[in-house]
Amino acid sequence: MRSKTKIVVLHMKEVIYTTIFIILGIVLIFLLVYMFSPSRHAKTDSEQPKYKAGVYTSSIQFEGQSLDVQVVVDENHINSVSFVNLNDTVTTMYPLMQSSMDSISEQICKTQSVDNISYSDENQYTASMLLNAVENALEKAAADTGE
Numbered sequence: 001m002r003s004k005t006k007i008v009v010l011h012m013k014e015v016i017y018t019t020i021f022i023i024l025g026i027v028l029i030f031l032l033v034y035m036f037s038p039s040r041h042a043k044t045d046s047e048q049p050k051y052k053a054g055v056y057t058s059s060i061q062f063e064g065q066s067l068d069v070q071v072v073v074d075e076n077h078i079n080s081v082s083f084v085n086l087n088d089t090v091t092t093m094y095p096l097m098q099s100s101m102d103s104i105s106e107q108i109c110k111t112q113s114v115d116n117i118s119y120s121d122e123n124q125y126t127a128s129m130l131l132n133a134v135e136n137a138l139e140k141a142a143a144d145t146g147e
Helices: 002-036 088-093 095-111 121-143
Strands: 054-062 065-073 078-084
Touching: 054 121, 065 088, 065 121, 078 095, 088 095, 095 121
Parallel strands: none
Antiparallel strands: 054 065, 065 078
16 A cells, blocks of 8 residues: 555656646746737837927917917927017016916926816917917927927
8 A cells, every 4th residue: 555655645746846847837938928029129109209309489479469389398298388578568468368378388287288278268269379379389399200
């Protein structure tokens, strides 16, 4: 009886060793597939820059005055949106325009998009003009990347 018991114990060791080697082999195969798969080394769309870093402007006409909207971007982010060369007459006559721009600028920088920007019904026309100007400036930034 003892010899049969030894044979069973030897077979059990062989089963355990074989199982361990099979598990290690499967782990090694997964590791090799992961390390050498082409998708790991290829750039994805999220790694491609959305914009060419710089300062872009777009002009709009408001009540006979030309206003410049400036958008500052880096490769993947909208950093700021503001007025440049703003005439004192416009700021005096239309103080809500600057507050509208500040609100829109804050939302654009927060969401990194000109979509779904909220504004009051009182400033609907002004806000849509400002958003169009920002979109034009962002198109200039994106057009320079070769898209």
